[in-house]
Amino acid sequence: VTKLVRFSVSMEEKLVATFDRLARKRGYANRSEAIRDALRAQLVRQEWKEGEEVAGVITLLYEHGRAGLSKRLTEIQHHALRQVISTTHIHLDHENCLEFVAVKGRAERVQKLADSLISLKGVKHGELAATSTGKRLL
Amino acid sequence: VTKLVRFSVSMEEKLVATFDRLARKRGYANRSEAIRDALRAQLVRQEWKEGEEVAGVITLLYEHGRAGLSKRLTEIQHHALRQVISTTHIHLDHENCLEFVAVKGRAERVQKLADSLISLKGVKHGELAATSTGKRLL
């Protein structure tokens, strides 16, 4: 089980008030949870900067009609078996597909895989969204 | 079918050389495709800024053991039926799950949905990754 610790923080009254207002607006039930999330978000950015083991999702927007493209996307993903966890395919309209490739691994490796998919001809937009494996955040 | 146009661009020799080197490194087969991607990436950022219809993926890292959390996540997503396209669930380890919620809709709406999921207690990290419906990028 996760061990909780409790500690106190001092803060300018105005800063607390402004932060509380924003947290409520975004749907947080209480201040503690909003603070924890702010800290975790910083830590995830840091994990990526420092090349730790990370998790993420590669978004790929492409035209399914482009000859050979789906095949090439699949090949590259199979080649990166250890990084790729799963793939979700969405039919946006008659021409456009959206593919989400869930990935895990060292930040650099994962970035390289993303580059090799995004740079393919026919992929109109791609991005690597960063999250975490959660190991250091619990 | 997509109509192609061809036009010429003038550029400092050094800028072209540096850009070509970077494009090759990222796996682009030719300069044109790398340039098209650079322009599309700018346009996607703009679509989000201007509140257009967008697509994206909400990444959610959470502990599945947290009482009531999975249920709450599912309820919110069902409530936002028009924005949510699909959900992929990944078992990271004994405690941590990763969920990718594919979404589509007006930028503001989609952001609000992301906030309401990310702010739940037990969600350790969440982010809304932006991509496009492709309609204006073809």
Next chain:
Amino acid sequence: VTKLVRFSVSMEEKLVATFDRLARKRGYANRSEAIRDALRAQLVRQEWKEGEEVAGVITLLYEHGRAGLSKRLTEIQHHALRQVISTTHIHLDHENCLEFVAVKGRAERVQKLADSLISLKGVKHGELAATSTGKRLL
């Protein structure tokens, strides 16, 4: 004088440990200050998103030799007297100048001013760096 409040936060032990390590690494003297900064950074991003009154700096990298460019940069800045606070000019090398334009005003206005400077021919790189007037952060 600024009124301080003190409140307590509960957090997973591991999260606190990881955050403390990062905070020390970046030079923070104590945890409270690191937490306050994390919250303020979120609020500044929010001020910009919501179009509040903001402060910032426009960085402009350009070739001073380009005919008419310095004159045009100065004209535009004079035209935006209410947003522009001051300008710092740095001679990077024989060809390149770096100019930092300190600005203040509604987020949208300031963005428009930045665009009009950055889009000038001869300006090789420009960016609007966001900070705050501090009014809501104290």
Next chain:
Amino acid sequence: VTKLVRFSVSMEEKLVATFDRLARKRGYANRSEAIRDALRAQLVRQEWKEGEEVAGVITLLYEHGRAGLSKRLTEIQHHALRQVISTTHIHLDHENCLEFVAVKGRAERVQKLADSLISLKGVKHGELAATSTGKRLL
């Protein structure tokens, strides 16, 4: 003098039209300049990622009344003489100051300097805005 090269690019008609509309909106006189800027912006991000020699500006928002703070800020900057180019100080209101520290050097060094200034107690917000020395962009 800078040598220019001219080459042709093929692109979907719709992409060109959307990009042109955005470029005009931001004030660009012609498409070529807007394209060059998009490429340079990518290259600057890359210079920072790869730890090249970079230029930038550290924005510091702080309360001048905080005992010992101005002195400490000055000391740290003097200690980093080789990175610091110049400092601009702006009086925002009775309590808040904005300081822009122009910096140059290896990306990691510059980041470390920024961290040590931003983490000081009394500095409410700080950020390192990235630009370039222009050497590889010409």
